[in-house]
Amino acid sequence: MTKPNLGSSLRRLIAGRRRADRVVPPSGHTATLTTLTSAAMAFLAVFALALSIATGRLADRWSQALTRTATVRISAPPEQMQAQTKKVLDVLKTTPGVSAARVMEPDEIKRLLEPWLGPDLPVDALPLPQLVEVAETPEGVDGPGLQLRLQAEAPGAILDDHLRWRQPLVSSASRVRILGLLSLALIGGATAALITLATQAALAANGQVIRTLRLVGARDGYIARAFVRRFTIRAFMGALAGTALGMAAIALLPAAAPEGGFLTGLGFTGIEWGWPLLLPILAALVAFLSTLAAAFQTLRTVR
């Protein structure tokens, strides 16, 4: 048996020969099944890809937005508040890794609390803590060291480097991204399995064709190519349609908005729209390899 060489097989497949293709009878339900399967799988793959990309983007955004900032919260009696705030600012000025520090205005604090306590918040009447926003240099600050210094200088000051709630969020987003990629792999595997089954069914249904071709001196490669080309083209066309539908569905989703939460961010932006276009090529490759393997496996049993 001549071992299938991927490079030369692909070249021959693409070049093709219309006459050679005709030796396999016109498509039956297996070929239609291949097209539909590829279309459905590509449609799902577009969503898995969108999910993966969106969660990746989200994880990066959360991570980047929160990594370089920290907050110092000062809870002190009103008469000590100003003094402790000044000490905190002095400590921050001499702390390596701090690029800027500023006291947040009452209006800013009011805006932060608005979503929870409503717009008519009497900020002046409430014993709210003083907040100091800290911007870090790329090297970052030594969190535990800074906390110790703050406690020594201003006992009411607590450093919040956002790590406590940033880490689970980033971790969750990363896991969802992995799930998206895993879904893509599963979709690819399922597509390969279904196309293999469809090819095996087609080969079994065309036993007479194979025996006749053998009788007149056809080699394995000739017979396999006739089936491989047909199923690869079907898978590619199906995946192309499925991808187009999937991309259209993604495009029709509501646009991302800050208040929209995670789901409205599901989609592609800019160059990301190029990723789904790889799906039909991948589907064709999966179909090519699975059909080639199925064809040679079947041909081994027919001498």
Add this chain to the structure above:
Amino acid sequence: MIEFHDLSLGYSGRVLMSGVTLKLMPGSFHFLTGPSGSGKTSLLKLCYGELKATSGRVEVFGQDIGAMARDQVALIRRRIGIVHQDCQFLDHLPMAENITLPLEVAGQVADARAMDELLAWVGLSGQARALPPQLSGGERQRAALARAVMGAPDIILADEPTGNVDWEMSQRLLRLMTELNRMGKTVVVATHDLNLIRVAKSQVAARVLRIQGGRVQLAGADL
């Protein structure tokens, strides 16, 4: 051309033939006869490598066909024209494409004039565009013979080529095969039709091999 060396063949514990040693010379004409199930078809299949011997070996063109890989067997088959008992056509292709199939799989292009001459030779000039199911039994057998000779093979193996046709058509097919033999082809015809063999012996120097009881013997004057 074809040599059997102490060949045995068996299926699932049953010995179909054993101790077969024979040599078919180039340009010879042989009939292979024997009762149904005696192994005529199997013997032909051993010649073109569809079956492998249980022991012993079959040499075709000086090569042990049983030891060959499938693709090598395919190349050997391009030098053998096979007329199968049930013809084995691709029913969705017109006769012209079926007949040129040996050239197609070999990557060659059929010459239109040669094709016309071949169809005229087997009396199927008007049937080039017909599909196999549209032909009668005799026409299918003649088309199968045309396909067998399309690739200019050295050997013609015919398995019951007159099995499903009337006497007149049997004689016509026989004439075609004797003509091929006169052109230098080695011909082996498996048949249970003794009348056909008797007629053939008046036309060509044919030898008759009889398979009986798992042995292949040269038949004598009793035919």
